[in-house]
Amino acid sequence: MSASHERRSYDVVVIGAGGSGLRAAIAAHEAGARTAVVCKSLLGKAHTVMAEGGIAAAMGNLYPEDNWKVHFRDTMRGGKLLNHWRMAELHAKEAPERVWELESWGALFDRTADGLISQRDFGGHRYARLAHVGDRTGLEMIRTLQQRTVSLGIDVLMECTVTDLLRDGDRIAGAFAYWRESGRFVVLEAPAVVLATGGIGKSWKVTSNSWEYTGDGHALALRAGAALLNMEFVQFHPTGMVWPPSVRGILVTESVRGDGGVLRNSEGRRFMFDYIPEFFKAETADSEAEADRWYDDKRNNRRPPELLPRDEVARAINNEIKEGRGSPHGGVFLDIASRRSPDYVRKRLPSMYHQFKELAEVDITAEPMEIGPTCHYVMGGVEVDPDTAASRVPGLYAAGEVAGGMHGANRLGGNSLGDLLVFGKRAGEAAAAHASALGSARPAVADAEVDAAALGALAPFDTEGGENPYSIHHELQEAMQDLVGIIRREHEMQIALKTIHDLSERSKTVSVEGNRQYNPGWNLALDLRNMLLVSEAVALAALERKESRGGHTRDDYPMTDHDFWGKRNVIVEQLPDGGLGIRHQPLPEPPPELAELLEGDH
Amino acid sequence: MSTSAGATGEALAPRELTLRIWRGDAKGGGLVDYTVEAQDGEVVLDVVHRVQATLAGDLAVRWNCKAGKCGSCSAELDGRPRLMCLARLSTFERGVPIVITPLRTFPVIRDLVTDVSFNYRKAEQVPAFQPSADQPVAPFRMAQVDVERSQEMRKCIECWLCQDTCHVIRDHDDNKPAFSGPRFFARYAELDMHPNDGLDRRRLMQEERGLGLCNITKCCTEVCPEGIKITDNAIIPMKERVVDVCYDPVRLLRRRRARG
Ligand code: SF4
Ligand code: SF4
Numbered sequence: 001m002s003a004s005h006e007r008r009s010y011d012v013v014v015i016g017a018g019g020s021g022l023r024a025a026i027a028a029h030e031a032g033a034r035t036a037v038v039c040k041s042l043l044g045k046a047h048t049v050m051a052e053g054g055i056a057a058a059m060g061n062l063y064p065e066d067n068w069k070v071h072f073r074d075t076m077r078g079g080k081l082l083n084h085w086r087m088a089e090l091h092a093k094e095a096p097e098r099v100w101e102l103e104s105w106g107a108l109f110d111r112t113a114d115g116l117i118s119q120r121d122f123g124g125h126r127y128a129r130l131a132h133v134g135d136r137t138g139l140e141m142i143r144t145l146q147q148r149t150v151s152l153g154i155d156v157l158m159e160c161t162v163t164d165l166l167r168d169g170d171r172i173a174g175a176f177a178y179w180r181e182s183g184r185f186v187v188l189e190a191p192a193v194v195l196a197t198g199g200i201g202k203s204w205k206v207t208s209n210s211w212e213y214t215g216d217g218h219a220l221a222l223r224a225g226a227a228l229l230n231m232e233f234v235q236f237h238p239t240g241m242v243w244p245p246s247v248r249g250i251l252v253t254e255s256v257r258g259d260g261g262v263l264r265n266s267e268g269r270r271f272m273f274d275y276i277p278e279f280f281k282a283e284t285a286d287s288e289a290e291a292d293r294w295y296d297d298k299r300n301n302r303r304p305p306e307l308l309p310r311d312e313v314a315r316a317i318n319n320e321i322k323e324g325r326g327s328p329h330g331g332v333f334l335d336i337a338s339r340r341s342p343d344y345v346r347k348r349l350p351s352m353y354h355q356f357k358e359l360a361e362v363d364i365t366a367e368p369m370e371i372g373p374t375c376h377y378v379m380g381g382v383e384v385d386p387d388t389a390a391s392r393v394p395g396l397y398a399a400g401e402v403a404g405g406m407h408g409a410n411r412l413g414g415n416s417l418g419d420l421l422v423f424g425k426r427a428g429e430a431a432a433a434h435a436s437a438l439g440s441a442r443p444a445v446a447d448a449e450v451d452a453a454a455l456g457a458l459a460p461f462d463t464e465g466g467e468n469p470y471s472i473h474h475e476l477q478e479a480m481q482d483l484v485g486i487i488r489r490e491h492e493m494q495i496a497l498k499t500i501h502d503l504s505e506r507s508k509t510v511s512v513e514g515n516r517q518y519n520p521g522w523n524l525a526l527d528l529r530n531m532l533l534v535s536e537a538v539a540l541a542a543l544e545r546k547e548s549r550g551g552h553t554r555d556d557y558p559m560t561d562h563d564f565w566g567k568r569n570v571i572v573e574q575l576p577d578g579g580l581g582i583r584h585q586p587l588p589e590p591p592p593e594l595a596e597l598l599e600g601d602h
Numbered sequence: 603m604s605t606s607a608g609a610t611g612e613a614l615a616p617r618e619l620t621l622r623i624w625r626g627d628a629k630g631g632g633l634v635d636y637t638v639e640a641q642d643g644e645v646v647l648d649v650v651h652r653v654q655a656t657l658a659g660d661l662a663v664r665w666n667c668k669a670g671k672c673g674s675c676s677a678e679l680d681g682r683p684r685l686m687c688l689a690r691l692s693t694f695e696r697g698v699p700i701v702i703t704p705l706r707t708f709p710v711i712r713d714l715v716t717d718v719s720f721n722y723r724k725a726e727q728v729p730a731f732q733p734s735a736d737q738p739v740a741p742f743r744m745a746q747v748d749v750e751r752s753q754e755m756r757k758c759i760e761c762w763l764c765q766d767t768c769h770v771i772r773d774h775d776d777n778k779p780a781f782s783g784p785r786f787f788a789r790y791a792e793l794d795m796h797p798n799d800g801l802d803r804r805r806l807m808q809e810e811r812g813l814g815l816c817n818i819t820k821c822c823t824e825v826c827p828e829g830i831k832i833t834d835n836a837i838i839p840m841k842e843r844v845v846d847v848c849y850d851p852v853r854l855l856r857r858r859r860a861r862g
């Protein structure tokens with residue numbers, strides 16, 4: 001049976017063609033590896049395209065006093081000190097180089113008056129630091145990387161979905177995938193695989209994430225023997241659209257606040273002043289006057305509280321709504337209309353202007369937006385070595401959102417795009433080096449593994465009268481939204497776990513109509529396995545961590561516990577019996593010269 | 603304020619809506635009616651998804667962002683090339699089925715999904731950005747006013763609606779090999795206007811990419827969801843600049859000599 005599948009052989013296979021995947025592929029190719037990128041959608045459609053705000057990089061174009069040390073400190077503090085210090089260090093040091101590299105490949109960022117790359121303000125960043133193009137920075141980044149990938153002649157396998165990793169003993173030997181167009185299988189032989197699959201948001205009902213975000217990489221890694229780190233940390237972006245219902249969850253960029261927008265409740269109050277946590281008091285303005293002066297004079301004023309890290313803002317909004325001070329459609333108001341001129345808004349936020357006009361018939365230069373939290377990003381992910389992005393499975397690498405550690409308990413806006421570039425490059429280089437070091441001692445793909453993967457992928461066609469995959473997906477989203485959302489409670493998460501188990505059982509008998517040719521029902525049935533596994537990992541980890549920190553808020557444990565939980569990571573891994581196990585692992589401590597940077601008020 | 607009214611006060615009561623969707627594959631197919639619940643705040647893509655989730659699990663359709671940013675959900679709605687995620691139901695006449703067909707210029711794979719590889723082949727032919735000798739390595743110095751013209755073109759979300767609508771290839775497969783299409787004219791123009799690009803692609807555009815086949819009907823500009831003025835700001839300026847290089851008598855003479 002296995003002999004009949006298409007086979008291709010590479011040194012490095014990258015799964016995912018967003019920012020990290022493309023950057024990894026370019027790096028692997030430039031290191032001399034025969035490289036392929038595999039992606040579920042067409043090239044250029046990956047979720048990176050949705051990123052709006054910018055790439056955080058301490059280039060110091062506007063504030064010469066900015067440098068990697070300040071960026072490192074902001075990142076660690078934004079992550080509630082649970083970041084892997086080494087990742088935060090590498091990221092802060094290398095992000096500027098990665099941005100300039102994009103420029104030398106043709107990216108056209110907005111400019112300063114001196115003709116340098118302009119930088120914008122964002123939550124949690126001390127200085128204006130985000131390289132950007134209006135509010136479509138992700139599009140610029142993906143197009144630049146895409147055009148580079150194509151001009152280098154790297155193989156791109158579009159609309160091709162990986163369902164299993166193949167192993168020889170414990171080493172990576174390749175990947176098993178199907179072409180969406182034909183439904184036919186393809187075996188990709190490769191001693192090194194880079195996971196660059198992005199996030200897991202499709203398990204929640206209100207999300208900014210696209211259909212591709214089904215936790216494929218997280219699940220593939222678990223099943224191949226890698227460990228997942230701190231999966232309880234899920235970022236709910238404070239500002240998603242809430243109305244009309246069909247657009248609920250679609251992202252409203254943080255740049256609206258960076259460029260002067262403020263949050264108000266139904267009473268018209270700028271409520272963020274009521275929610276400044278002790279940890280950020282010293283660096284946050286405590287009056288509207290000071291906050292408003294900050295936009296023009298950052299040296300003598302402190303940041304407006306609207307620009308606190310995302311977890312703080314999301315919780316505050318959540319609370320305002322809960323206490324009955326929300327907007328008519330269950331959000332709060334985000335107002336830039338009363339604060340900036342229509343011209344300024346259209347120039348700085350063209351795609352937001354467009355988005356509200358087209359989708360909600362709201363003119364954001366004239367009226368406030370209604371917004372509320374939306375599931376946006378997972379900080380948790382595959383445990384990797386910071387320098388090489390290697391997981392503990394030989395030959396398996398992970399970069400970007402699918403990797404854990406970089407962002408700790410909460411990611412700062414703008415740190416995602418930089419993460420993709422910095423660690424995408426490192427992963428691609430390390431994967432290429434791994435492949436070349438093997439020489440002829442390459443792992444082999446076993447026929448039995450291929451046959452098993454094919455059988456598993458076809459199972460939904462063998463069942464008749466089984467459940468509809470769309471219904472199971474819907475139920476999973478409801479459960480995760482209601483029971484493992486922004487605010488969590490022990491008994492609710494236990495119910496969630498039970499629901500996930502039930503759904504997993506039921507998903508074994510889903511049946512799909514039609515044939516294998518471009519069949520979204522079948523494709524969803526396969527993605528469901530990943531969503532269910534990853535949802536379980538999140539619920540388990542969230543149940544385990546008995547404190548509140550960053551993107552993990554426990555109603556029953558509202559305090560941040562520095563002495564116990566502040567020193568440990570929660571690890572989820574697959575046990576020999578196929579179930580998921582959980583354990584603690586000490587958080588790596590930064591060396592003294594870096595620890596020093598984290599102290600004090602600055 | 604009540605929760606049953608939209609920001610503009612429109613009623614959002616659910617109602618029945620019929621979508622008339624083309625189903626089939628390369629071998630053939632036809633229109634099939636699906637009636638589902640819908641409300642005015644929704645867009646066509648929402649209703650297509652409802653059809654998929656409840657009536658036709660295998661209905662093939664592309665989408666990613668649902669916010670007009672990725673350019674995946676292109677189709678023809680009542681014959682007009684549009685993004686399904688930006689097509690609000692309130693803009694269609696009530697009680698009349700909405701006809702959804704795949705992009706006509708590209709071969710059908712299944713249902714609303716077409717084989718758009720034509721565009722990816724044209725992308726492969728574009729000689730990449732190459733920094734000029736003046737500023738070979740970033741960071742570059744470039745003024746905002748000088749990057750803006752190219753930035754307009756870089757708003758392109760590669761939805762291929764302009765490619766679909768352009769009459770040069772819409773019903774003329776024979777023109778396809780020699781014609782890159784409006785999306786790529788915008789791309790060439792963008793590189794040409796890049797303040798720090800060091801390559802000249804003008805002759806290539808005229809002689810091999812089919813710029814001369816375009817007779818500036820502006821249909822591409824009309825369908826562009828990003829509002830890019832493809833004809834006015836990319837094609838016409840390129841046509842003018844091509845004249846400089848292709849029909850400049852001194853250059854022509856030099857070329858003849860080189861050949862001779
Ligand atoms: S203006 Fe030119 S490229 Fe655009 S649709 Fe007309 S012929 Fe095609
Ligand atoms: S130029 Fe406009 S219509 Fe053409 S592909 Fe780009 S976004 Fe679509």
Ligand code: FES
Nearest residue numbers: 667668673675687
């Ligand atoms: S789904 Fe992205 S443009 Fe319509």
